[in-house]
Amino acid sequence: xxxxxxxxxxxxxxxxxxxxxxxxxxxxxxxxxxxxxxxxxxxxxxxxxxxxxxxxxxxxxxxxxxxxxxxxxxxxxxxxxxxxxxxxxxxxxxxxxxxxxxxxxxxxxxxxxxxxx
Amino acid sequence: xxxxxxxxxxxxxxxxxxxxxxxxxxxxxxxxxxxxxxxxxxxxxxxxxxxxxxxxxxxxxxxxxxxxxxxxxxxxxxxxxxxxxxxxxxxxxxxxxxxxxxxxxxxxxxxxxxxxxxxxxxxxxxxxxxxxxxxxxxxxxxxxxxxxxxxxxxxxxxxxxxxxxxxxxxxxxxxxxxxxxxxxxxxxxxxxxxxxxxxxxxxxxxxxxxxxxxxxxxxxxxxxxxxxxxxxxxxxxxxxxxxxxxxxxxxxxxxxxxxxxxxxxxxxxxxxxxxxxxxxxxxxxxxxxxxxxxxxxxxxxxxxxxxxxxxxxxxxxxxxxxxxxxxxxxxxxxxxxxxxxxxxxxxxxxxxxxxxxxxxxxxxxxxxxxxxxxxxxxxxxxxxxxxxxxxxxxxx
Amino acid sequence: xxxxxxxxxxxxxxxxxxxxxxxxxxxxxxxxxxxxxxxxxxxxxxxxxxxxxxxxxxxxxxxxxxxxxxxxxxxxxxxxxxxxxxxxxxxxxxxxxxxxxxxxxxxxxxxxxxxxxxxxxxxxxxxxxxxxxxxxxxxxxxxxxxxxxxxxxxxxxxxxxxxxxxxxx
Amino acid sequence: xxxxxxxxxxxxxxxxxxxxxxxxxxxxxxxxxxxxxxxxxxxxxxxxxxxxxxxxxxxxxxxxxxxxxxxxxxxxxxxxxxxxxxxxxxxxxxxxxxxxxx
Numbered sequence: 001x002x003x004x005x006x007x008x009x010x011x012x013x014x015x016x017x018x019x020x021x022x023x024x025x026x027x028x029x030x031x032x033x034x035x036x037x038x039x040x041x042x043x044x045x046x047x048x049x050x051x052x053x054x055x056x057x058x059x060x061x062x063x064x065x066x067x068x069x070x071x072x073x074x075x076x077x078x079x080x081x082x083x084x085x086x087x088x089x090x091x092x093x094x095x096x097x098x099x100x101x102x103x104x105x106x107x108x109x110x111x112x113x114x115x116x117x
Numbered sequence: 118x119x120x121x122x123x124x125x126x127x128x129x130x131x132x133x134x135x136x137x138x139x140x141x142x143x144x145x146x147x148x149x150x151x152x153x154x155x156x157x158x159x160x161x162x163x164x165x166x167x168x169x170x171x172x173x174x175x176x177x178x179x180x181x182x183x184x185x186x187x188x189x190x191x192x193x194x195x196x197x198x199x200x201x202x203x204x205x206x207x208x209x210x211x212x213x214x215x216x217x218x219x220x221x222x223x224x225x226x227x228x229x230x231x232x233x234x235x236x237x238x239x240x241x242x243x244x245x246x247x248x249x250x251x252x253x254x255x256x257x258x259x260x261x262x263x264x265x266x267x268x269x270x271x272x273x274x275x276x277x278x279x280x281x282x283x284x285x286x287x288x289x290x291x292x293x294x295x296x297x298x299x300x301x302x303x304x305x306x307x308x309x310x311x312x313x314x315x316x317x318x319x320x321x322x323x324x325x326x327x328x329x330x331x332x333x334x335x336x337x338x339x340x341x342x343x344x345x346x347x348x349x350x351x352x353x354x355x356x357x358x359x360x361x362x363x364x365x366x367x368x369x370x371x372x373x374x375x376x377x378x379x380x381x382x383x384x385x386x387x388x389x390x391x392x393x394x395x396x397x398x399x400x401x402x403x404x405x406x407x408x409x410x411x412x413x414x415x416x417x418x419x420x421x422x423x424x425x426x427x428x429x430x431x432x433x434x435x436x437x438x439x440x441x442x443x444x445x446x447x448x449x450x451x452x453x454x455x456x457x458x459x460x461x462x463x464x465x466x467x468x469x470x471x472x473x474x475x476x477x478x479x480x481x482x483x484x485x486x487x488x489x490x491x492x493x494x495x496x497x498x499x500x501x502x503x504x505x506x507x508x509x510x511x512x513x
Numbered sequence: 514x515x516x517x518x519x520x521x522x523x524x525x526x527x528x529x530x531x532x533x534x535x536x537x538x539x540x541x542x543x544x545x546x547x548x549x550x551x552x553x554x555x556x557x558x559x560x561x562x563x564x565x566x567x568x569x570x571x572x573x574x575x576x577x578x579x580x581x582x583x584x585x586x587x588x589x590x591x592x593x594x595x596x597x598x599x600x601x602x603x604x605x606x607x608x609x610x611x612x613x614x615x616x617x618x619x620x621x622x623x624x625x626x627x628x629x630x631x632x633x634x635x636x637x638x639x640x641x642x643x644x645x646x647x648x649x650x651x652x653x654x655x656x657x658x659x660x661x662x663x664x665x666x667x668x669x670x671x672x673x674x675x676x677x678x679x680x681x682x
Numbered sequence: 683x684x685x686x687x688x689x690x691x692x693x694x695x696x697x698x699x700x701x702x703x704x705x706x707x708x709x710x711x712x713x714x715x716x717x718x719x720x721x722x723x724x725x726x727x728x729x730x731x732x733x734x735x736x737x738x739x740x741x742x743x744x745x746x747x748x749x750x751x752x753x754x755x756x757x758x759x760x761x762x763x764x765x766x767x768x769x770x771x772x773x774x775x776x777x778x779x780x781x782x783x784x
Binding site: 005007009077084109114 | 155160163204205208226228229235236248254257292298299309310367369371372437444455459460464
């Protein structure tokens with residue numbers, strides 16, 4: 001059919017083998033759970049509250065900037081593939097494209113959003 | 118076409134002959150043979166992975182002036198197998214309140230995201246793996262699954278350290294994926310294709326000599342992606358204990374651990390493929406595919422060795438410095454480099470080979486030098502500002 | 514039924530099943546993970562359509578970035594993550610009715626179209642979609658304007674999001 | 683071979699499910715998840731029309747990529763709005779955001 005079938009096979013086999021290894025551990029390992037053993041590890045101190053604590057906004061900013069550059073790369077990869085056969089105008093288009101996005105990065109930077117406070 | 122020159126096709130034809138001889142459908146036989154081939158490749162990788170444990174421990178021992186494992190078997194070679202037996206017969210605990218399905222899925226996805234990277238690795242001129250025309254982006258796509266597995270592990274463990282560790286790790290990984298994406302564009306520009314094999318074919322001169330800065334930035338981004346020192350914030354014992362995999366034990370932890378080692382070796386391999394000519398070495402690869410595979414493995418080992426060298430000689434960087442370094446220095450620099458490379462590639466088109474290489478090399482050096490000068494002057498101003506403040510404080 | 518059709522049906526069922534989980538799961542992180550499964554299914558659909566570039570881009574952008582953004586956003590607004598109030602509003606049956614009617618209307622409208630059940634011709638040999646894409650995205654007679662406008666859109670999104678969410682006032 | 687209709691029906695179904703999510707979920711983040719499903723349904727259509735029309739005309743794929751950019755913009759601004767609202771009103775339930783009704 002097409003080459004993606006082989007990728008699918010890789011994904012399937014790539015999951016079978018770790019599953020097999022973990023299953024081996026499950027079969028041969030002892031299973032003697034007790035409440036202390038099952039409690040979450042906090043360096044010996046009894047866990048207080050739950051782990052689903054609230055996070056700071058900086059994580060969102062980093063993911064956001066990453067998302068923007070990720071989508072940008074999607075546009076730039078076809079450009080990069082074809083660049084060898086295109087004229088100078090294509091390079092200029094790329095410079096404009098990246099330049100506009102760098103403005104966004106600079107704005108985020110100037111707003112102090114790239115700091116890990 | 119004999120076995121020595123094209124082992125894959127010969128073996129595949131032989132096996133398919135056997136299967137169709139049993140009255141199997143031709144298409145089914147083909148799929149089955151490919152399945153067996155993939156299974157074989159991944160099994161070899163897992164065995165290699167076991168030896169990587171030994172290699173890593175031996176190398177770190179040498180860096181730290183120790184001997185390393187030397188008791189179990191000759192040179193301690195059996196040690197990793199003992200480790201595996203230990204991991205298998207360990208109790209597999211699941212913490213209270215963990216999200217069972219997600220918790221168990223995470224190590225599987227983590228290992229899978231590393232193993233599927235080998236789908237696009239061209240092992241030899243006649244053993245291309247899967248000849249995807251999006252090979253370079255496939256690298257990032259597999260990395261996306263790895264990132265997801267870390268978030269899943271961190272979230273599902275119901276542990277504060279795992280949660281914070283996982284989220285920090287993901288923040289660093291996605292941050293360094295930006296320069297990595299940009300640096301993957303540079304071999305793409307030179308080769309005019311995203312296909313891994315086309316990139317190797319285009320390297321009559323290794324891309325390292327054409328764009329050394331790109332190779333360097335790719336290595337830095339790869340190390341951050343791997344979460345190894347100096348970017349190994351999960352290992353920060355005093356802050357995060359072990360990061361996202363703190364609650365994992367037994368073979369599930371083994372999957373994360375083995376995945377990390379194989380990932381490092383794999384990125385050594387991709388570094389070799391993208392910048393050091395992959396399986397090519399002065400035409401030796403044409404002699405036999407076995408020789409080509411040997412060349413690739415040696416280059417990948419050298420790349421892996423560089424990654425280990427960095428790991429065992431650098432200190433861990435604080436997370437704010439890591440992210441600041443990426444967003445304020447590496448990202449602008451890598452995009453500037455992409456644009457300069459695109460411009461020079463167009464200007465130098467049709468020029469002699471030596472002119473092209475020299476021009477590219479010099480442009481890289483200039484870009485790197487300018488970036489370092491800017492960083493240095495900014496750092497000097499910052500230092501003066503901080504020290505000035507201190508001087509004023511002392512005065513009061 | 515050919516093997517391709519069987520694969521399509523399995524993938525389509527997987528995609529739609531995960532999509533249903535996205536809109537019905539109570540736990541929002543689970544909903545985001547089911548979204549990842551759905552998007553992966555869509556990526557497989559692209560691969561079936563011989564659009565390899567779209568498939569890998571789907572994984573890179575959606576699973577690598579958008580899903581992560583969703584999970585981060587859920588963690589930032591986590592008070593509602595595990596509350597026990599119903600996750601759907603009172604008029605859920607009206608919503609379901611509208612959704613079903615939309616689906617039925619779309620299928621009914623499409624059924625009258627002459628090209629509804631046409632089959633694809635083979636992709637020409639040596640056709641490279643990515644290189645075509647690169648050429649047309651930069652060609653002044655084709656899509657260079659959308660190409661540059663996308664950049665402006667992304668800039669606006671970045672600036673807007675940073676301004677809206679984290680204006681220190 | 684798979685007829686075009688299969689892809690179109692899949693896309694319509696995905697669109698319907700997404701619409702259902704947008705209409706009935708109370709949590710604003712979940713509503714955005716529904717919007718993502720709808721955008722993906724559109725993308726399946728675009729790529730399917732590219733494949734079943736003249737493959738040398740890249741319009742379908744180009745617009746699918748533009749939809750990626752639009753989806754990214756929508757998600758980033760949408761989630762930023764949700765986070766902003768959460769910080770001011772301490773809720774992300776869409777029903778409770780009724781300030782404009784007054």
